[in-house]
Amino acid sequence: MYKRYWLALVLMVILSPLGFLNKETAWGEWTTEELATMAGFVPKGIESVNGWWQALFQGYSVGMLGNGQFAGLAGYALSALIGALIVYSSMLMLVKLLTNRRTTGDGWLG
């Protein structure tokens, strides 16, 4: 029933590296280095939490793949895939938990 939608999502994963090509920092998401350049200083509050959380795939990159443009693109696409899977399964678990029920006989993929 949802085959076309799955295809659309797969297509988005495959095309995701396009997002990697636009590497400019989004407004308000500056690193401490960028802030130091822009504002001339790094506010204490920002400095104090800098790097406190080390995400597994920080910035949608897969460290194992190494550095360089291709690794960045591949890591981005891989992150898209990994993230999609985690989000999907988390949603299923969460909603099932909420409703305390199972999905219909069609199974997990709808």
Place this chain on the structure above:
Amino acid sequence: MHIPDGYLSPSTCAILAGVMLPVWYKASATVKKSVDIARIPFMAMGAVFAFLVMMFNIPIPYGTTAHATGAVLLSITLGPWAAVIAMSVALFIQALIFGDGGILAFSANAFNIAFLAPFAGYYTYRFFCKGAELGSRRQLWAGGVAGYLGINVAALSAAIQFGIQPILFQMADGTPIYCPYGLGVTVPAMMFVHLTVAGVVEGIVTALALKFITSQSPDLTFESTINCKEV
């Protein structure tokens, strides 16, 4: 944009968490009560869509980027409360696993993107699409306008959250402790990005996705949230 940690004071984050707790509670209760089990995979796919669409960075003049959120699309197709859940999950995974958005700032990002955007978008949609035929131009336009408005409401909220920091939280010598830019900077900057580019992209994404859904899944178009005709 996803607000990183450090830009908002702990008290700001706590207040927004305090607002989000009843929102999440209400969203959970609503979903629990009214979700159609057969639609659960669709809900989950919606969250995946939102997660993925937020990875497509769009270049903005003056050297920055922005992205659509899918928040309004989800609120139209799933209903606003289910969209709160789906968007919150997407945002949470983004923050936790990919460092996109802060952990402490999660409540702020959720407030903007998982609460304000879906609701602003949903009611805008319902207002403009009233009586429109399924798959009609007007329905799609309503979705587009709703998307445009929804993301801009979220953007304004984020701009305010940023912009009040320097006035409220200073060191003894007046130096900002958190976001160093006041409303005079944050509001024009955020609104420029979202009114000119991000909002348009969000609107187009919402309208196109609605077109796809209404043509692919006639059965879904009778959902009370998408359907604009009085039943």
